[in-house]
Every structure is written in structure tokens, then in C-alpha cells.
Amino acid sequence: MKVLVSVKRVVDHNVKVCVKLDGTGVDIENVKMSMNPFDEIAVEEAVRLKEAGVVMEVIAVSAGVSACQETLRTALAIGADRAILIETQEELQPLSVAKLLNAVVARERSQLVILGKQAIDDDSNQTGQMLAALAGWSQATFASQVIVRDGCATVTREVDDGTETLSLTLPVVVTTDLQLNEPRYITLPNIMKAKKKPLERLTPQTLGVKIEKRLKTLRVVEPHKRGIGIKVPDIATLINKLTSEAKVL
Amino acid sequence: MTILVIAEHNNQALKTATLNTVAAAQKLGDEIHILVAGYNALGVATAAANIAGVAKILLADAPQLDKGLAENIEATVSPIARQYTHIVLPATAYGKNIAPRLAAKLDVAQVSDITAVVNIDTFERPIYAGNAIATVQSIDPIKVITIRCAAFDPVSSNGGSSALIHIIEAAPAAPGVSVIRRELTKLERPELTSAQMIVSGGRGLGSRKHYVKMLEPLADKLGAALGASRAAVEEGYAPNDYQVGQSGKIVAPQLYIAIGISGAIQHLAGIKDSRVIVAINKDPEAPIFSIADYGLVGDLFILVPELVDAL
Numbered sequence: 001m002k003v004l005v006s007v008k009r010v011v012d013h014n015v016k017v018c019v020k021l022d023g024t025g026v027d028i029e030n031v032k033m034s035m036n037p038f039d040e041i042a043v044e045e046a047v048r049l050k051e052a053g054v055v056m057e058v059i060a061v062s063a064g065v066s067a068c069q070e071t072l073r074t075a076l077a078i079g080a081d082r083a084i085l086i087e088t089q090e091e092l093q094p095l096s097v098a099k100l101l102n103a104v105v106a107r108e109r110s111q112l113v114i115l116g117k118q119a120i121d122d123d124s125n126q127t128g129q130m131l132a133a134l135a136g137w138s139q140a141t142f143a144s145q146v147i148v149r150d151g152c153a154t155v156t157r158e159v160d161d162g163t164e165t166l167s168l169t170l171p172v173v174v175t176t177d178l179q180l181n182e183p184r185y186i187t188l189p190n191i192m193k194a195k196k197k198p199l200e201r202l203t204p205q206t207l208g209v210k211i212e213k214r215l216k217t218l219r220v221v222e223p224h225k226r227g228i229g230i231k232v233p234d235i236a237t238l239i240n241k242l243t244s245e246a247k248v249l
Numbered sequence: 250m251t252i253l254v255i256a257e258h259n260n261q262a263l264k265t266a267t268l269n270t271v272a273a274a275q276k277l278g279d280e281i282h283i284l285v286a287g288y289n290a291l292g293v294a295t296a297a298a299n300i301a302g303v304a305k306i307l308l309a310d311a312p313q314l315d316k317g318l319a320e321n322i323e324a325t326v327s328p329i330a331r332q333y334t335h336i337v338l339p340a341t342a343y344g345k346n347i348a349p350r351l352a353a354k355l356d357v358a359q360v361s362d363i364t365a366v367v368n369i370d371t372f373e374r375p376i377y378a379g380n381a382i383a384t385v386q387s388i389d390p391i392k393v394i395t396i397r398c399a400a401f402d403p404v405s406s407n408g409g410s411s412a413l414i415h416i417i418e419a420a421p422a423a424p425g426v427s428v429i430r431r432e433l434t435k436l437e438r439p440e441l442t443s444a445q446m447i448v449s450g451g452r453g454l455g456s457r458k459h460y461v462k463m464l465e466p467l468a469d470k471l472g473a474a475l476g477a478s479r480a481a482v483e484e485g486y487a488p489n490d491y492q493v494g495q496s497g498k499i500v501a502p503q504l505y506i507a508i509g510i511s512g513a514i515q516h517l518a519g520i521k522d523s524r525v526i527v528a529i530n531k532d533p534e535a536p537i538f539s540i541a542d543y544g545l546v547g548d549l550f551i552l553v554p555e556l557v558d559a560l
Contacts, residue, residue, distance in 0.1 A: 125361055126349035167428075216386045231538070242525070
């Protein structure tokens with residue numbers, strides 16, 4: 001069985017982004033880019049399934065500009081077997097990405113797709129669910145444990161008040177929660193090996209997918225700033241401030 | 250403008266999140282319908298009918314809707330979706346699971362986690378862990394939206410005019426998926442996302458034992474919910490569903506007390522709309538102090554018990 005993992009190139013999670021002065025977006029020029037942290041967890045999980053002998057091949061897919069190939073090389077260094085880059089300059093929204101991934105799924109006849117639960121740039125949390133809908137598959141979102149055996153997946157999901165375990169017949173889309181695993185460190189020999197692994201380039205056109213922008217971003221602004229706080233010397237002062245000044249006690 | 254709100258409930262009672270969602274829906278139009286999809290959920294539908302400002306309740310009641318599986322809810326909503334201009338869900342684990350699936354079936358974009366309604370097709374939503382606010386306009390005929398509960402004050406759960414309950418058909422069960430187990434964290438305290446006060450702990454507590462010993466008496470005294478940073482969850486001090494932040498829950502209580510939390514960007518994203526933030530941390534340079542209204546630098550193991558005694 002083949003497993004597909006989708007990976008997104010995003011601004012590194014340690015970078016504090018700045019809003020552009022003209023309000024058109026966030027300044028991401030000359031900012032460190034990395035693989036979306038939830039996607040790292042997705043790749044790690046796929047590679048573990050391969051190491052456990054459950055899947056035969058792990059294919060990493062990314063859609064976007066040419067530089068996304070760096071993100072794919074990272075996935076290959078973690079242990080993916082080959083990579084597919086769907087190259088486009090256009091802005092990709094979750095619905096478009098889901099359509100592209102659906103086309104790749106059909107092409108590769110994959111039975112399992114693992115995605116991160118959300119990308120830390122647009123914070124949408126949509127693509128996996130959309131892909132499941134388009135493919136007509138079941139979905140297991142926010143997964144903290146995945147067991148695949150005999151054409152079935154047992155997935156524990158993180159929900160608001162605890163956990164829930166689903167039993168699913170493949171094919172299925174899984175999205176990863178932070179609790180699922182701890183991604184491995186990438187070693188230098190594996191980075192070298194990753195350079196030799198195949199990376200195929202496709203375009204939305206070759207996949208027969210039209211990229212559409214259904215959401216228009218009108219402006220992007222800084223969030224409302226909180227007033228400057230104060231440091232208090234002791235508990236008595238704190239309680240006094242909370243009672244008389246902030247009036248929350 | 251006819252708006253459909255998909256209610257979150259547990260077949261016995263409506264979740265508060267539904268009341269926040271109705272509040273957001275009221276900013277979109279005046280005819281609001283609520284769908285209650287569940288099993289033996291007539292009581293929930295009756296409760297929903299009493300919510301102020303609701304015109305009609307749709308009840309889909311069938312065993313396959315018992316656990317709120319996205320596949321079955323989406324298939325039940327899709328056939329009636331085109332009667333609505335907006336379909337609104339809370340941005341909870343429940344709503345986030347269903348909304349994108351529904352949107353893709355309708356071939357429309359989905360707008361996630363909105364914090365404000367600008368007008369019927371334009372919304373504000375935070376991006377980059379809340380470090381920027383985007384104003385987005387949807388050009389689709391149906392807007393499928395999830396709302397950030399903390400950004401909309403809940404409507405009253407009563408005072409409505411007992412809206413008519415209309416039975417709709419549940420879609421047949423999707424094959425190949427079922428819930429086999431549920432393990433809910435027992436909560437004797439207020440629910441995190443709707444709590445007025447939150448006491449939250451981080452890595453500075455050092456152990457599960459300290460988390461319990463330091464935070465529980467304080468939470469009890471205040472009637473507060475308990476929260477945790479990602480670090481505290483990863484170290485096993487608190488269960489995962491206590492996690493506050495970009496990848497956990499977004500909260501906006503009246504008072505948030507961060508204890509032993511340094512304040513990573515991802516944590517700040519989840520708390521910065523709190524009315525008052527208090528931080529207790531031994532490191533005066535901790536980023537949490539940059540957004541705290543009142544900061545206290547010192548040893549939490551001395552300060553927290555002192556605070557409990559003083560309350």
C-alpha cells in the first residue's frame with residue numbers, strides 16, 4: 001500500500017511575523033521557511049508505518065512555488081521514498097490544494113493520506129477534511145494514535161473534552177495532532193541520500209485542476225495591541241489591583 | 250439571508266458554543282435556523298427552540314447521528330444546504346471537523362475561525378497564530394463559516410418564542426466508519442472555553458504532582474477552569490484537552506492566570522484576548538510579561554500558596 005503525505009512550506013514557527021505597512025499581507029521575504037510542524041508529524045507517522053511493514057511506499061506531495069522542493073527534500077530525508085511537487089505561482093487556498101491532492105491520490109491509487117491538522121500560516125484546518133469529501137473517503141482528524149492493520153485503521157482523535165477512537169475501513173484521510181509522535185532529527189547522511197531520491201514535477205494543468213480564488217484577502221493588519229502591563233512587587237498588591245483597578249475579583 | 254447554525258450538543262444538552270454561534274449568526278441575517286443532528290435529541294431541539302431570535306429548528310434524529318461523525322452530519326446537511334446563504338458552526342473540534350467537509354461537498358471555500366463579521370460576505374480572522382488579522386471576502390453563493398467562540402458573547406438560552414421544530418431526514422450511515430470508544434476527561438470545574446476565570450500552568454511547575462497541588466486549590470478558590478501550556482501537556486502534567494494555544498483551545502476569560510508559563514508565540518495566540526492576564530514567573534525576561542497586565546516575578550511555589558491564602 002502507498003501512503004501519501006502532504007507537506008507545506010511555511011514561515012518557521014519561531015519567527016514572529018510582521019504585517020506589511022500597505023496592509024496587503026505579511027512580510028515573508030528573507031524570513032526563514034520550514035516544513036509546517038504538523039506536516040513533519042505526518043511524514044514521521046507515514047515513515048513509521050513503513051518501518052512497521054504496514055505500507056510499502058511513502059510519497060510526499062507539496063503544492064506551491066519552486067522553493068517547496070526544499071520542503072520535499074526534508075520529507076525525503078525523514079524517510080519518504082519519493083516526492084511530487086505541484087508547481088504553481090498562484091495563491092493556493094485549501095479547496096484548491098484539496099483538489100490537487102485528490103488528483104494525485106487518483107493517479108497514485110493511494111489508500112491512505114496523512115496531512116497535518118492545520119498549517120501555522122493560514123491556520124485554516126480545512127485541507128484534510130476537504131480532501132476526504134472530494135475523494136468520498138472517511139476522515140480521522142486531530143489524530144493522536146494511528147494503527148493500520150488488514151485494510152482497517154483505528155484512530156484515536158483529540159476532541160475538546162477528551163479522546164475518541166474511530167474504526168475506519170480504508171481508504172481514509174488522517175490529519176495529525178501534536179500528540180501523535182515526536183518527529184526524528186534528520187541526519188546528514190539522510191540529507192545526502194534524500195538528494196538522490198526522485199522528485200517529480202507536475203502542474204495543476206497536467207492534473208486537470210483549475211486553481212480558483214474563492215476568498216479575497218482585502219487587507220491584513222496588526223492585531224489589537226494590549227496596553228502595557230505592570231509588574232507588582234507582592235501578592236497583596238496583586239490582589240489589590242485585581243479588586244480595585246481591574247475589578248475581576 | 251437565511252442562516253443555518255449547526256448546533257453542537259451531546260444529545261442531552263446544547264453546548265455553550267452553540268449560543269456563541271447563534272450570536273455570530275445574528276450579525277449575518279435575521280432568519281436563523283438551527284439544525285440539531287443527533288439521536289434521541291428532541292430535548293436538545295426543544296432547548297434550542299427557546300434560544301432568543303431563532304426562527305426554526307430542524308431536527309434530524311437517527312442512531313447514525315449519535316456520535317456526531319462528520320461523514321453523517323455532512324451528508325444530512327448537504328441536501329438542504331442550498332436553501333441557505335450562510336452555514337455557521339463553532340470553531341470547536343466538532344465544527345472544525347465538519348465544516349470543511351461540507352464546504353468541499355458544496356464546492357465552496359470555507360472561512361475558518363472568524364472573530365468579527367464586517368458584512369454578509371466579509372469577515373475578520375486571525376492568521377499566523379494571531380499575529381495578523383486578515384479581512385477576507387467570500388465570493389461563493391453559500392458561506393460555510395466557523396466562528397471563534399471567544400469572540401462572540403453567547404446569546405441567552407431562553408427568552409425565545411418557542412420556534413417550530415421541523416423534522417428532517419437523516420442521511421444513511423456512511424459505510425466503514427464508526428466510533429468505538431470515547432474517553433472523556435472528567436471535569437468538576439467550568440469548561441475551559443466558556444470559563445470566566447482560568448488558572449493555567451506550564452513547565453515551571455515541574456511535575457504532575459506540583460501541577461495538581463499548586464493549581465487546584467487556586468482554581469477551586471476562584472471557581473476557575475484549569476488550563477495548561479503545550480509544554481505542561483507534553484510533560485504529562487495535564488491532559489491534552491487542557492491545552493491552551495494555537496494548537497489547543499483559544500480562550501478569552503475575564504481573568505487568565507499564567508503560572509510557570511514562559512509564553513511561546515503559540516501560547517500567547519490562545520490567550521491574548523483575555524480581559525486581564527496575570528503572570529507569575531521566576532524569569533523577569535519571560536515573554537509572558539510582554540502581554541500580562543500584572544506580572545509577579547518570583548518563585549511560584551511560594552507565591553501561589555500565598556495567593557490562595559490571601560483570597
